[in-house]
Amino acid sequence: MVKEIEKAGFPIVQMCNLVPVAKTVGSNRIVPTISIPYPLGDPDTSKEDQWKLRCHRTKVALEALATDITEQTVFRV
Amino acid sequence: MKKVILYVNQFFGQIGGEEKAGVEPEIHEGQIGPAVQFAKELDGIAEVTHTIICGDNYMGSNTDAAVAAILDMLADKEMDLFLAGPAFQAGRYTVACGTICKAVKERYGVPVVTSMNEETPGVDMFKKDMYILKGGNIASKMRKDVKAMANVAKKLLAGEPVGSASEEGYFARGIRHQAWRKDMKPASERMLDMLVRKLNGEPFVSELPIPKIDRVPIAPAIVNLGEARIALLNTGGIVPVDNPDRIQSASATRWGRYDISGDKELRGGEYKTIHAGFDPAAADADPNVITPVDALKELQKEGVFGSLHQYFYTTVGTGTTESEAARMAREIIPHLEEDHVNGCILVST
Numbered sequence: 001m002v003k004e005i006e007k008a009g010f011p012i013v014q015m016c017n018l019v020p021v022a023k024t025v026g027s028n029r030i031v032p033t034i035s036i037p038y039p040l041g042d043p044d045t046s047k048e049d050q051w052k053l054r055c056h057r058t059k060v061a062l063e064a065l066a067t068d069i070t071e072q073t074v075f076r077v
Numbered sequence: 078m079k080k081v082i083l084y085v086n087q088f089f090g091q092i093g094g095e096e097k098a099g100v101e102p103e104i105h106e107g108q109i110g111p112a113v114q115f116a117k118e119l120d121g122i123a124e125v126t127h128t129i130i131c132g133d134n135y136m137g138s139n140t141d142a143a144v145a146a147i148l149d150m151l152a153d154k155e156m157d158l159f160l161a162g163p164a165f166q167a168g169r170y171t172v173a174c175g176t177i178c179k180a181v182k183e184r185y186g187v188p189v190v191t192s193m194n195e196e197t198p199g200v201d202m203f204k205k206d207m208y209i210l211k212g213g214n215i216a217s218k219m220r221k222d223v224k225a226m227a228n229v230a231k232k233l234l235a236g237e238p239v240g241s242a243s244e245e246g247y248f249a250r251g252i253r254h255q256a257w258r259k260d261m262k263p264a265s266e267r268m269l270d271m272l273v274r275k276l277n278g279e280p281f282v283s284e285l286p287i288p289k290i291d292r293v294p295i296a297p298a299i300v301n302l303g304e305a306r307i308a309l310l311n312t313g314g315i316v317p318v319d320n321p322d323r324i325q326s327a328s329a330t331r332w333g334r335y336d337i338s339g340d341k342e343l344r345g346g347e348y349k350t351i352h353a354g355f356d357p358a359a360a361d362a363d364p365n366v367i368t369p370v371d372a373l374k375e376l377q378k379e380g381v382f383g384s385l386h387q388y389f390y391t392t393v394g395t396g397t398t399e400s401e402a403a404r405m406a407r408e409i410i411p412h413l414e415e416d417h418v419n420g421c422i423l424v425s426t
Binding site: 059 | 098134137138168169172198201202291292293294295296297298299300302305307310312313354355356357358359360362363365366367369371372373375376381382392399402403405406407409410413414418419420421422423424425426
């Protein structure tokens with residue numbers, strides 16, 4: 001899906017836990033998440049910690065869209 | 078008698094379904110699940126001494142720890158060959174099988190064999206590293222897939238040469254061997270035969286197929302993020318609780334889009350996940366852990382980006398083929414174009 005959307009000219013960032021899979025499939029902008037069932041908020045942590053983590057990683061993803069890249073890039077979180 | 082050890086996930090290891098996908102690796106003496114059939118196929122040649130079981134999510138999210146634990150378990154075991162799967166069309170399981178096979182081969186130098194369906198990510202990730210038999214898409218192909226794995230395993234155990242990818246049914250590994258052809262026909266004659274066939278418009282099979290590398294050019298970055306319109310998509314199956322578009326929980330062919338304009342929030346009880354590939358408890362309680370609508374609205378308020386596209390888009394990624402996924406994306410694109418979306422975030426599970 002990421003590739004089709006990028007082919008249409010939209011910058012797209014994939015937020016995912018299985019980064020090696022995203023790399024193999026061919027996503028160009030990748031931001032890691034923390035797990036498969038809860039990518040952006042571990043229910044065993046406090047609501048506040050989940051919120052902080054989610055805001056932070058979502059912001060990294062937004063900034064990734066505004067970052068010029070020349071090769072497949074996994075952004076640091 | 079040679080000795081073989083098998084790796085399976087929590088489901089085929091008979092521990093449980095998705096609710097047990099987080100279990101840490103364990104090793105059992107003897108045969109569990111598919112190991113029983115492997116033992117039959119390898120009867121008289123090798124004994125399946127142990128079965129290793131690990132949850133797919135544990136392997137996916139704690140890969141280093143899982144691999145280290147399994148390598149430790151194997152340290153004092155005699156082993157002539159290592160098997161994993163068959164993994165069919167289960168995306169995470171294929172990656173798990175490839176990961177552990179590669180690690181075992183590197184550490185202990187034994188041959189490894191696994192099986193997966195061609196529509197899974199594990200194939201491209203690992204086909205160059207090991208024999209991956211071309212497996213079925215569903216578990217009812219177990220008997221056939223185990224047999225195909227066992228056939229290659231037997232040759233490896235006996236030290237016999239393994240045939241070509243097309244003869245044995247594994248994914249081509251990009252390794253060339255020198256071999257005498259049965260027909261003893263030199264390359265020049267074979268090339269001319271192909272050329273004549275081509276000129277006559279007849280079908281022919283190239284001996285050197287060019288692999289198709291499917292990469293897309295990097296789309297240019299958003300120039301002014303502060304004014305950009307952003308769309309959110311996910312393959313984690315977040316839908317209104319009544320799933321109005323009847324998106325399937327696995328092998329999806331349908332997608333939906335749901336209004337998040339104004340002050341709309343994603344609350345547990347109003348939205349949930351219908352994804353059958355992981356424990357839904359966390360996302361049902363708070364859908365924002367998959368579709369971060371709350372965070373996006375806050376970041377928009379702070380001025381990080383301009384505006385949020387009115388809808389978020391949902392489908393389910395588990396068991397969904399690449400061709401269906403591509404088709405669904407192509408159906409979504411006109412909606413993004415119509416609203417002048419500048420960039421997209423896709424969360425996958």
